Amino acid sequence: MRLRHKPWATEELERHPHIVIQNPSQHKGKWKELFGNDHPIHVEVGTGKGQFLVGMGVLHPDINYIGIEKYDSVLLTAMERVKESEQPNVKFLNEDVGELLDFFSDEEIDRVYINFTDPWPKNRHEKRRLTYKGYLRLYEQLLKRNGEVHFKTDNQGLFEYSLESFANYGMTLHQVSLDLHRSNYKGNVMTEYEEKFSKKGMRIYRCEAQFRS
């Protein structure tokens, strides 16, 4: 993602602590208290500008969504979207996914979404891919038993790698689609990247991977 430096971004995010949660480790094990309800918690890792979570939040008011994005200048757009729509069920953390254990307790999350994550095509960067086994271990610990990871990408190489990574980890694969927009899958909410790539005629790959207990 091309980043435009916005020096005011951090301050602006801090000015909206009900949307971009500051000191998230204070809420570890207590996210339902912060949302003020008992609804399931779905987390998107590498959320970008928030289009997917805002769309999901409207469609599913009975789910609490938390997006994790490490770049403040990118998250600024996501924050502004939620500010405008006044959605109470969408929050963000300006944090790195690698730190998730500091922010959530074991089995506190009901689902993880990974959308159009950076492919890191060089072998030596494998550990940075958000579908690498090290990250799967993290998600497994934080997800409820038999929890699911829902994954979309335009990148065939990353998709093949991820299917293998999920299977090698012992996860079960469901709803594998090699061309999501020409499949009969209902209820898809497009991300920014998905919109951009599908306009160029590129295929979108999708699957759901479930941990076994």
Ligand code: SAM
């Ligand atoms: N999910 C969005 C979409 O589909 O439009 C954004 C896709 S963009 C290619 C990937 C995003 O993930 C970037 O905004 C990047 O900063 C974020 N990201 C990548 N690795 C991350 C990490 N370890 N922690 C937090 N964010 C990360």
